[in-house]
Amino acid sequence: MKKETIVLGSVAAVCVTLLVAALIVRSGGQAGGPAQAGVAPAEGASPAEGSGGAEGGATPPSGGTAAPAAPAPAASPEASPEEPSFTSEQNRREVTLFFQETTSEYLGPEKRKIFLTTSITDQAKQIVVELITGPLEKQLLPTLPPQTRLRGLYLDRAGTAFVDLSSEVADFHPGGTNEEIATIFSLVDSLVYNLPEIKRVHILVNGEERDSLKNHLDLRRDYSKDMSIVDMDRKAAQ
Helix, strand or coil: CHHHHHHHHHHHHHHHHHHHHHHHHHHHHHHCCCCCCCCCCCCCCCCCCCCCCCHHHCCCCCCCCCCCCCCCCCCCCCCCCCCCCCCCHHHEEEEEEEEEECCCCCEEEEEEEEECCCCHHHHHHHHHHHHHHCCCCCCEECCCCCCCCEEEEEECCCCEEEEEECCHHHHCCCCCHHHHHHHHHHHHHHHHHHCCCCCEEEEEECCECCCECCCCCECCCCEECCHHHECCCCHHHC
């Protein structure tokens, strides 16, 4: 009886094993088969490519590898606002300088251009330098020795411009009352006429006051504009 029980148990185990094997074979055959019923592949989808395909399923064009994507254009730096050019005519202003006339004791006007800066002191310095340079017209004479140098120019709150000239303004000056008048008022009238902020002019030599320019006109005082000695109706000035 025990022997029969063992045989029946063995037969049952073999049957179970064969049944399981049959189920595995059946399910394995369907694993690589078509998709499950009722589920259609996506329209336009292609079968999976081999390992040589592009990443993401994209297929490179025939004849070589895919061309690299064009780099994005570099962002252009923000354009900085154009800074004013002091060599441009738009940044210059016209001034009137006064020199000695060749045929009279009057001062004659001559037009000149200087840089239009925001500093009145700087514009005043340019006017003095142009006076030292001398006139461009043949009918006018210089009023300052060309060896003269502008050492400094200062404007106080009361409107007095202190013009500091080098010693050459006196050392190379020809002297004489009319000549000293021409020198002083050439400076004074040119500054006050063109720059309303300047009311008076005080002339220094090497940073110090002098009793006179060349033994005639007093340099210890301030000078105001005097247009009575200026010939504004000169034909050459028009």
